[in-house]
Amino acid sequence: MATLNSKIPAGPLEKKWSNYKDHINLVNPANKRKLDIIVVGTGLAGASAAASLGAMGFKVKAFCYQDSPRRAHSIAAQGGINAAKNYQNDGDSVYRLFYDTIKGGDYRAREANVYRLAEVSGAIIDQSVANGVPFAREYGGLLDNRSFGGAQVSRTFYARGQTGQQLLLGAYSAMSRQVNKGNVTLFPREEMLDIVIVDGRARGIVTRNLVTGEINRHSAHAVVLATGGYGNVFYLSTNAMGSNATAIWKAYKRGAFFGNPCMTQIHPTCIPVHGDYQSKLTLMSESLRNDGRIWVPKKKEDAEALRHGKLKPVDIAEADRDYYLERRYPAFGNLVPRDVASRAAKERCDAGFGVGETGLAVFLDFADSIKRLGKSTIEERYGNLFQMYQKIVDEDPYTTPMMIYPAVHYTMGGLWVDYELQSTITGLFVGGEANFSDHGANRLGASALMQGLADGYFVLPYTLQNYLADQINVPRFSTDLPEFADTEKQVREHLDKLMKIQGQHSVDYFHKKLGKIMWENVGMGRNREGLQKAILLIRELRDEFWKDVRVTGELDEMNAELEKAARVADFLELGELMALDALKREESCGGHFREEYQTPEGEALRNDADFMYVAAWEYTGPGKEPILNKEPLVYEAIEVKQRNYK
Amino acid sequence: MNFTLKIWRQKNARSKGRFVTYKISDISPNCSFLEMLDQLNEQLVAKNEEPVAFDHDCREGICGTCSLYVNGHPHGPDAAVTTCQLHMRKFKDGDTIIIEPWRARPFPVIKDLIVDRSAFDEIIQAGGFISVNTGGIPDANAILISKSDADYSMDAAACIGCGACVAACKNASAMLFVSAKVSHLALLPQGKIEAAARVQAMVKKMDDLGFGNCTNTGACEAECPKQISITNIARMNREFLTAKVCTQKKRVMAGGGI
Numbered sequence: 001m002a003t004l005n006s007k008i009p010a011g012p013l014e015k016k017w018s019n020y021k022d023h024i025n026l027v028n029p030a031n032k033r034k035l036d037i038i039v040v041g042t043g044l045a046g047a048s049a050a051a052s053l054g055a056m057g058f059k060v061k062a063f064c065y066q067d068s069p070r071r072a073h074s075i076a077a078q079g080g081i082n083a084a085k086n087y088q089n090d091g092d093s094v095y096r097l098f099y100d101t102i103k104g105g106d107y108r109a110r111e112a113n114v115y116r117l118a119e120v121s122g123a124i125i126d127q128s129v130a131n132g133v134p135f136a137r138e139y140g141g142l143l144d145n146r147s148f149g150g151a152q153v154s155r156t157f158y159a160r161g162q163t164g165q166q167l168l169l170g171a172y173s174a175m176s177r178q179v180n181k182g183n184v185t186l187f188p189r190e191e192m193l194d195i196v197i198v199d200g201r202a203r204g205i206v207t208r209n210l211v212t213g214e215i216n217r218h219s220a221h222a223v224v225l226a227t228g229g230y231g232n233v234f235y236l237s238t239n240a241m242g243s244n245a246t247a248i249w250k251a252y253k254r255g256a257f258f259g260n261p262c263m264t265q266i267h268p269t270c271i272p273v274h275g276d277y278q279s280k281l282t283l284m285s286e287s288l289r290n291d292g293r294i295w296v297p298k299k300k301e302d303a304e305a306l307r308h309g310k311l312k313p314v315d316i317a318e319a320d321r322d323y324y325l326e327r328r329y330p331a332f333g334n335l336v337p338r339d340v341a342s343r344a345a346k347e348r349c350d351a352g353f354g355v356g357e358t359g360l361a362v363f364l365d366f367a368d369s370i371k372r373l374g375k376s377t378i379e380e381r382y383g384n385l386f387q388m389y390q391k392i393v394d395e396d397p398y399t400t401p402m403m404i405y406p407a408v409h410y411t412m413g414g415l416w417v418d419y420e421l422q423s424t425i426t427g428l429f430v431g432g433e434a435n436f437s438d439h440g441a442n443r444l445g446a447s448a449l450m451q452g453l454a455d456g457y458f459v460l461p462y463t464l465q466n467y468l469a470d471q472i473n474v475p476r477f478s479t480d481l482p483e484f485a486d487t488e489k490q491v492r493e494h495l496d497k498l499m500k501i502q503g504q505h506s507v508d509y510f511h512k513k514l515g516k517i518m519w520e521n522v523g524m525g526r527n528r529e530g531l532q533k534a535i536l537l538i539r540e541l542r543d544e545f546w547k548d549v550r551v552t553g554e555l556d557e558m559n560a561e562l563e564k565a566a567r568v569a570d571f572l573e574l575g576e577l578m579a580l581d582a583l584k585r586e587e588s589c590g591g592h593f594r595e596e597y598q599t600p601e602g603e604a605l606r607n608d609a610d611f612m613y614v615a616a617w618e619y620t621g622p623g624k625e626p627i628l629n630k631e632p633l634v635y636e637a638i639e640v641k642q643r644n645y646k
Numbered sequence: 647m648n649f650t651l652k653i654w655r656q657k658n659a660r661s662k663g664r665f666v667t668y669k670i671s672d673i674s675p676n677c678s679f680l681e682m683l684d685q686l687n688e689q690l691v692a693k694n695e696e697p698v699a700f701d702h703d704c705r706e707g708i709c710g711t712c713s714l715y716v717n718g719h720p721h722g723p724d725a726a727v728t729t730c731q732l733h734m735r736k737f738k739d740g741d742t743i744i745i746e747p748w749r750a751r752p753f754p755v756i757k758d759l760i761v762d763r764s765a766f767d768e769i770i771q772a773g774g775f776i777s778v779n780t781g782g783i784p785d786a787n788a789i790l791i792s793k794s795d796a797d798y799s800m801d802a803a804a805c806i807g808c809g810a811c812v813a814a815c816k817n818a819s820a821m822l823f824v825s826a827k828v829s830h831l832a833l834l835p836q837g838k839i840e841a842a843a844r845v846q847a848m849v850k851k852m853d854d855l856g857f858g859n860c861t862n863t864g865a866c867e868a869e870c871p872k873q874i875s876i877t878n879i880a881r882m883n884r885e886f887l888t889a890k891v892c893t894q895k896k897r898v899m900a901g902g903g904i
Binding site: 048051052055066067068069070071073075076085087122123125126127128129130131132134135136137138139140141142143159160162165166169172173174176177179180186188211238240241242274275277278279280282283387388391392394457458461506508550552553557558560561 | 674678692697701703710727773780789
């Protein structure tokens, strides 16, 4: 077992980050332009890192599989971004944001990282405004805020229901400016398929040009992965169709440890599944829970009648409605954290009170808010979300409640990183959702945007500089080195093998099957038996995939089937590690709910004595069980308690 | 529901394309347009034929990746949606649906229904930003912005860069796209400082890339999935004219700076 050094700086919590910054090694401006950095992924973390590193004078190569960096899936984030500005004078502070995040993550995140996140949160808002993000404003010209789950203050900044889009366009335009200056070179439609290690350090990547099919080599002094999460292992999720785990999975197989792979977030407010042809699930922003009330009927016969269309939601009298979140959690009500809200919805539906054709839906009702605030206010706040719902479901949420159900949304797990966001491969840094991050076992709403931009704008520019300070005499790398040739050869063999199987079933056939296994056994409720079964089923499916998948087209041309096949091949391995991690974590915490471990009220029951650690999985070779390394979590600044939102 | 699909197939940028007809049946009216194409592709793979290549990613109308000229309309016949948000219930059972890629010289076809829109990125790189580095920024509330300016700016900033405006325009003009970015930044105090230089640089790049002129037909606004208004074009013209007439020449000084 390896010893993990999280490199947390000495000193009191609130001084750690400034102590770190005061003592790092710097690179002078003349040397910066001699150093190359590869950034894979151009979402919030990747684009903001590329823009910031380019502005400092480093030479950055930025890669994305999309046709333009502006299309990375950060663009779809709706509700907002948290920052401890206390503009609302409601008692917010850096400490409170830090505390809410640690508590929201069910005490499974690293204290020092989370504190730093809260500390830089304010600067993200300043930076974004300077970049031209048109955040919502009050009539006096000051910034407006809304509330999100897991907090009792209003600290969420927003740009209508398109906050992720606006923040990403801000970072993208800052990066575009560096392209103009020659500091950033863009490689769109270029997918990373492996990482190249030279003398124990990450020194480059091998990519496939998705237009021509060419396999290319790229070298640099350091590599940053900002490639997002792996929620698409479930097939149906709120992720984009192309979101994938290949970059982080290949890094894992080259020696980067994988942190907490079982920690996935199931978002409570998504449009329910409606058919087996469905390709993705659409999120309805958490911000809707500010003004929407969640309920199901109190009587099973009413639920039954609603399912069969014999009754309409408005026919159910107020006294016959069960506002179950308000009932169970009076202090936080409809704004409990996501894991709690999702499980409560599942509990009601499993008990037979669900609505919708399938019985797997609950109501999110705006009637009271429309009565209180008027339709125009609701329209101003959520207009685009209501329109999106109406287009998909063909019902008007202004007159009938929305129907929602939980869906896979975010992965808290990811590559293990130390305080500097460096993985266990020297010179390989990981930012945003791709790292195991600051969210512990459950992420609070509006914190993903905060973390992505914190990593990219304010953390990586410092930690990479510290790493590169002793690299100034290392000349640019040639991609003719044998390490590059070897890695390219392995990539080619892997793709050739996929092309040559020419079996009976399409890639999607396998992906859908994997998704079903994961959702049923490694989803909202998990138990020992189901997890053991899932591991066996995934192994069987993986064998079948490698015997029977059919990839049409050619290797050396644009080929969407091949892209999907390579991604699904990695999901089929990652899924097993997620199930294994979930099996070994014999406790419930945040989004990881083991049915064997719950309080009499059905809440998650942690086991701090045995499981207060980050699981950092180490790859040991094909077909071999990986090694579980543990980073113990030490809480110095806060008292560890059972989470209580009552 | 059953449909006849006439789809543009083109192996790559160098080869000639043609329409190919496919039949598809048992499609749910609740299915999205792209999910219908997914089902067609599953059938093609089963027959060992090459599936139809089309661009798509978020499938919730925000990333701007999906395109498609459907029955003569960019993003299809429904108003204010992208193709991924278009549902089959908008068609009639038995309809023939014609599916083409964006048609505009600055957007060359890569394969089947996929075009190269990197020209849009080049326009942004020419000036679609505010020249600030990371760090050292004053408090966000130090600049007051009137709510209506912020709202108008947001209206323009909602552009997803899909290129429907160019595809809809008989001149393949990119005026709506460029004016949306110019307006978004020019309406904000932090973007006003270099507004004159920005509009000139972006318009020049747009012209260099071969986008056509605006002849005020309004097709771009009518087809825009995000309902970006052509008043942005008027604003850009004003900004451009003012910039040409009133801008101070850049002062160049020897020494003293870097």
